[in-house]
Amino acid sequence: MRAERIRTIIYSVAGAILLSPLAIAGESVGRLQIDHSIIPEDLANNAILLREKALLDNLPVDIVESITTEVGPRRVGTEGDKRAIAWAQAKFEELGFDRVWTEEFSVERGWNRGKVTAEIVAPYPHNLVATALGYSVGTDGDLVGDIVEFATFDDLLAVPEGDSLKGKIAFVSFSMADYEPPPEESEFGGYGQGTRARGRGHVEAAKRGAEAIVIRSVGTDNNRTAHTGSGYGYEDGVKKIPAAALSAPDATLLQNMLSRGGPVTMKLNMTSEITGPVVSANVIGEITGREGSDEFLVLGAHLDSWDEGTGAVDDGAGVGAMMATAALIGQMDERPRRSIRVLLFGAEEIGLVGVQAYGKAHQEEINNHVLGAEVDSGGGRINTLTSGVGDDSVAVVHEMYKLIAPLGIEWSDANDATGDSDMGVLGRAGMPALGFNQNSNDYFMYHHTPNDTFDKIIPEDMRYLVAAYAPIFYLAAEMDIDFRK
Amino acid sequence: MRAERIRTIIYSVAGAILLSPLAIAGESVGRLQIDHSIIPEDLANNAILLREKALLDNLPVDIVESITTEVGPRRVGTEGDKRAIAWAQAKFEELGFDRVWTEEFSVERGWNRGKVTAEIVAPYPHNLVATALGYSVGTDGDLVGDIVEFATFDDLLAVPEGDSLKGKIAFVSFSMADYEPPPEESEFGGYGQGTRARGRGHVEAAKRGAEAIVIRSVGTDNNRTAHTGSGYGYEDGVKKIPAAALSAPDATLLQNMLSRGGPVTMKLNMTSEITGPVVSANVIGEITGREGSDEFLVLGAHLDSWDEGTGAVDDGAGVGAMMATAALIGQMDERPRRSIRVLLFGAEEIGLVGVQAYGKAHQEEINNHVLGAEVDSGGGRINTLTSGVGDDSVAVVHEMYKLIAPLGIEWSDANDATGDSDMGVLGRAGMPALGFNQNSNDYFMYHHTPNDTFDKIIPEDMRYLVAAYAPIFYLAAEMDIDFRK
Numbered sequence: 001m002r003a004e005r006i007r008t009i010i011y012s013v014a015g016a017i018l019l020s021p022l023a024i025a026g027e028s029v030g031r032l033q034i035d036h037s038i039i040p041e042d043l044a045n046n047a048i049l050l051r052e053k054a055l056l057d058n059l060p061v062d063i064v065e066s067i068t069t070e071v072g073p074r075r076v077g078t079e080g081d082k083r084a085i086a087w088a089q090a091k092f093e094e095l096g097f098d099r100v101w102t103e104e105f106s107v108e109r110g111w112n113r114g115k116v117t118a119e120i121v122a123p124y125p126h127n128l129v130a131t132a133l134g135y136s137v138g139t140d141g142d143l144v145g146d147i148v149e150f151a152t153f154d155d156l157l158a159v160p161e162g163d164s165l166k167g168k169i170a171f172v173s174f175s176m177a178d179y180e181p182p183p184e185e186s187e188f189g190g191y192g193q194g195t196r197a198r199g200r201g202h203v204e205a206a207k208r209g210a211e212a213i214v215i216r217s218v219g220t221d222n223n224r225t226a227h228t229g230s231g232y233g234y235e236d237g238v239k240k241i242p243a244a245a246l247s248a249p250d251a252t253l254l255q256n257m258l259s260r261g262g263p264v265t266m267k268l269n270m271t272s273e274i275t276g277p278v279v280s281a282n283v284i285g286e287i288t289g290r291e292g293s294d295e296f297l298v299l300g301a302h303l304d305s306w307d308e309g310t311g312a313v314d315d316g317a318g319v320g321a322m323m324a325t326a327a328l329i330g331q332m333d334e335r336p337r338r339s340i341r342v343l344l345f346g347a348e349e350i351g352l353v354g355v356q357a358y359g360k361a362h363q364e365e366i367n368n369h370v371l372g373a374e375v376d377s378g379g380g381r382i383n384t385l386t387s388g389v390g391d392d393s394v395a396v397v398h399e400m401y402k403l404i405a406p407l408g409i410e411w412s413d414a415n416d417a418t419g420d421s422d423m424g425v426l427g428r429a430g431m432p433a434l435g436f437n438q439n440s441n442d443y444f445m446y447h448h449t450p451n452d453t454f455d456k457i458i459p460e461d462m463r464y465l466v467a468a469y470a471p472i473f474y475l476a477a478e479m480d481i482d483f484r485k
Numbered sequence: 486m487r488a489e490r491i492r493t494i495i496y497s498v499a500g501a502i503l504l505s506p507l508a509i510a511g512e513s514v515g516r517l518q519i520d521h522s523i524i525p526e527d528l529a530n531n532a533i534l535l536r537e538k539a540l541l542d543n544l545p546v547d548i549v550e551s552i553t554t555e556v557g558p559r560r561v562g563t564e565g566d567k568r569a570i571a572w573a574q575a576k577f578e579e580l581g582f583d584r585v586w587t588e589e590f591s592v593e594r595g596w597n598r599g600k601v602t603a604e605i606v607a608p609y610p611h612n613l614v615a616t617a618l619g620y621s622v623g624t625d626g627d628l629v630g631d632i633v634e635f636a637t638f639d640d641l642l643a644v645p646e647g648d649s650l651k652g653k654i655a656f657v658s659f660s661m662a663d664y665e666p667p668p669e670e671s672e673f674g675g676y677g678q679g680t681r682a683r684g685r686g687h688v689e690a691a692k693r694g695a696e697a698i699v700i701r702s703v704g705t706d707n708n709r710t711a712h713t714g715s716g717y718g719y720e721d722g723v724k725k726i727p728a729a730a731l732s733a734p735d736a737t738l739l740q741n742m743l744s745r746g747g748p749v750t751m752k753l754n755m756t757s758e759i760t761g762p763v764v765s766a767n768v769i770g771e772i773t774g775r776e777g778s779d780e781f782l783v784l785g786a787h788l789d790s791w792d793e794g795t796g797a798v799d800d801g802a803g804v805g806a807m808m809a810t811a812a813l814i815g816q817m818d819e820r821p822r823r824s825i826r827v828l829l830f831g832a833e834e835i836g837l838v839g840v841q842a843y844g845k846a847h848q849e850e851i852n853n854h855v856l857g858a859e860v861d862s863g864g865g866r867i868n869t870l871t872s873g874v875g876d877d878s879v880a881v882v883h884e885m886y887k888l889i890a891p892l893g894i895e896w897s898d899a900n901d902a903t904g905d906s907d908m909g910v911l912g913r914a915g916m917p918a919l920g921f922n923q924n925s926n927d928y929f930m931y932h933h934t935p936n937d938t939f940d941k942i943i944p945e946d947m948r949y950l951v952a953a954y955a956p957i958f959y960l961a962a963e964m965d966i967d968f969r970k
Contacts, residue, residue: 224935249938448707453734
């Protein structure tokens with residue numbers, strides 16, 4: 001709260017002193033040298049006004065406050081998921097979207113989280129903070145076993161299959177926070193490394209005879225809140241063993257005990273269980289273009305969340321940013337030429353299930369998806385814009401980019417964006433995409449934990465997000481550009 | 486872990502390049518201008534060597550690792566408390582202390598924490614993260630009531646006694662993090678404000694008819710981990726109502742719901758209960774002076790902790806710093822002239838119970854306590870040294886101070902220190918004291934929460950702590966100064 005207040009004050013000063021002088025006259029004809037043979041001057045000016053308006057408009061923050069307060073946790077198939085679907089429809093209506101609809105899909109399996117207790121019983125008794133990984137089976141009462149530590153998932157794979165780990169609980173202690181990625185990996189290569197054990201550890205440990213697997217949470221924080229995630233991934237013919245994540249401090253405690261050399265015995269009790277099919281839905285809101293709905297831009301985020309926090313950074317921030325971006329464009333004097341659709345996908349967290357249903361239902365009209373992007377990396381600011389469009393239109397996107405460069409955004413000419421998260425499914429199917437790469441430091445501290453709550457949202461940063469998206473998507477809606485490769 | 490590694494590297498560089506050149510020759514005769522008519526040159530040089538050795542010695546960190554790993558939570562009267570007492574005796578022996586003993590005391594009441602569940606049932610269902618405040622009674626099943634918010638404890642007091650809050654759950658939403666203390670209050674005036682409701686809210690709310698009280702956690706963090714504390718404080722003739730603290734994000738959620746104007750209904754279930762008397766002990770380790778034990782310096786910390794974390798910053802850091810300070814002096818070629826006693830008090834958290842027993846048992850020899858200090862503000866660095874001694878000896882303490890000034894410590898000439906925490910009881914009884922004021926930013930984020938774990942200890946800062954205490958207490962042990970007022 002203190003941080004928020006201070007930032008608001010700083011923001012007001014920044015808004016008044018630093019940003020306004022950049023607006024309109026200075027930029028449209030001045031030092032940013034926008035080529036008006038590519039972006040007509042009136043459109044450029046409108047885009048700048050939109051950007052400046054977004055910087056002063058708390059709407060994206062209010063939307064996150066609304067979904068985290070009025071809905072809260074919304075894991076697929078739960079009551080919270082149903083409330084989220086109803087909330088999203090009502091919010092689109094309230095914000096003046098022209099068309100609002102849901103597209104139902106079914107999910108083969110549901111899951112009850114149940115309760116988890118994890119204790120060290122020897123050599124030193126301790127209660128641990130743990131969370132069941134998604135779609136884990138339960139333990140069927142107390143499960144007691146000695147811990148065998150693996151520094152990485154590869155170290156676990158290196159153990160022979162069979163009964164190497166018979167009677168044991170495997171523990172992958174890989175730390176995303178400590179990981180130093182090799183040069184070919186991105187800054188968040190540690191997330192990719194960590195999710196290998198999170199996603200398949202229970203299968204590979206079971207192949208080696210283990211009774212259960214626990215991993216160090218895949219996150220960068222050192223809070224006593226464990227990161228859940230993954231899910232949905234047992235393999236036929238391999239014993240289904242329980243899988244849990246320990247909070248970072250508890251993983252460190254376990255390592256400190258193991259470093260003393262003697263056996264360390266854990267007792268695990270999990271009542272989670274896989275259930276029958278559940279139904280969920282994608283929710284779509286459209287600002288209908290003045291020339292109709294045949295061509296539309298798509299702004300994506302996911303509506304579902306894991307069930308321990310209230311889904312603020314993952315992905316309330318995306319819902320807030322995308323709804324607010326389209327709503328802001330919808331507040332202009334006239335509707336944009338092309339339509340803008342906000343796609344709020346269901347069941348992202350268990351493996352992009354909602355977008356796959358969407359992709360199937362809309363495969364005939366993939367060419368109508370003019371351009372897409374998704375926010376699913378928290379509420380942090382954009383640091384780099386990358387296009388993923390046809391060679392002919394890269395120069396247009398770069399010209400649009402100049403209008404948001406004053407927000408401190410760099411340009412990357414890799415032209416390899418396919419859209420993040422859900423939107424990547426559509427990008428790989430041929431939809432042109434933009435990559436708005438964000439600062440995700442907070443995201444990897446809080447996402448998938450009880451700590452993913454509204455107070456983690458930094459209002460100024462959320463406003464910056466919308467200020468980056470709105471001008472670009474406004475221009476793409478107005479201009480007659482074919483972004484396809 | 487990453488932070489630790491980086492700090493270690495920085496420290497090594499600092500140790501090699503920045504600190505060593507200050508040592509010995511430069512300081513003892515150079516620009517710090519130590520008056521050797523007050524502090525003999527050989528003692529000053531020994532003190533500097535001790536300081537430099539402390540900066541390179543990980544012992545205080547290892548001690549915190551040991552107690553947090555091998556003991557963990559150690560609330561008075563629990564099995565953990567018993568383990569801590571045994572651990573402390575063994576650790577003193579292992580570190581070569583000359584005399585080690587315990588002094589038992591009894592505590593009138595014990596307490597079982599039990600379980601707490603807190604939910605919002607309307608208008609929007611949410612599970613909240615809450616913790617029972619110390620020695621709270623339970624709820625006797627589900628307790629359901631509408632929330633009445635008070636921004637401060639004074640606002641609660643302003644409501645008439647009687648049945649103003651009948652059927653309600655009082656909620657004091659005061660935020661330590663947001664508090665801006667008036668000029669006459671210290672930087673942590675917010676802690677004092679917050680602990681008013683934590684310590685007496687259950688009495689004052691009950692006088693006004695409330696069924697229970699919940700407060701926003703008294704802390705500066707925004708993690709989903711609630712701060713317990715206080716305890717032991719019902720009043721005869723006033724109904725005993727349950728008291729709990731919400732994590733900061735949950736308190737914010739509740740406020741956001743209340744800001745919508747309608748009633749907000751909470752369901753609280755707590756199984757905590759007050760029990761019969763328990764026994765605990767203070768544990769004392771002595772480096773016996775070469776002239777015997779008649780005069781001794783006392784280094785204090787508390788051995789007990791709250792029971793949700795492993796008691797790293799509160800007060801493992803104090804235990805580690807004080808044990809290591811005395812042990813380091815004990816490693817010198819000869820024993821110091823006066824004895825040094827490390828007093829590890831029990832039952833501090835429920836109201837300084839252990840030190841009161843100590844004070845009673847040792848009241849005849851309060852004059853033998855030459856000088857005392859306590860670490861109970863976490864493992865952060867010292868920013869200011871204040872004396873609390875007779876006017877004649879202030880100049881001596883100031884001269885000693887010059888030997889630790891290179892650690893970035895300021896001098897305060899208030900001469901009003903009475904010793905922190907437990908040690909204040911002895912200070913107010915006449916024992917001369919020093920106030921080593923620390924950076925407590927981390928402390929107020931983590932203490933009394935599940936998040937108070939070993940990973941929060943910053944090794945370099947712990948070494949700085951010992952480097953500040955050891956030279957001062959070495960000199961006070963060697964020199965024939967009467968610090969009494």
